[in-house]
Amino acid sequence: MKNIIGLIILILGGLSAISPEAAWNLEIGWKVRDAKPSDAYLLYIRITGIIACVIGLILIFSW
Secondary structure: OHHHHHHHHHHHHHHHHHHHHHHHHHHOHHHHOOOOOOOOHEEEEEEHHHHHHHHHHHHOOOO
């Protein structure tokens, strides 16, 4: 079960790390019109995505 959860976290974290704009659109962008995320918020999303990837890998490969 933890492997499945780890895989889900890894996929969502990878999306956030690779394309923070897409992650922002999925989370907030659909609620507002003609809004753009700030560079600081995009950096925050990218960093949390990398952290989520690490946590996902730990869950997948831990005993």
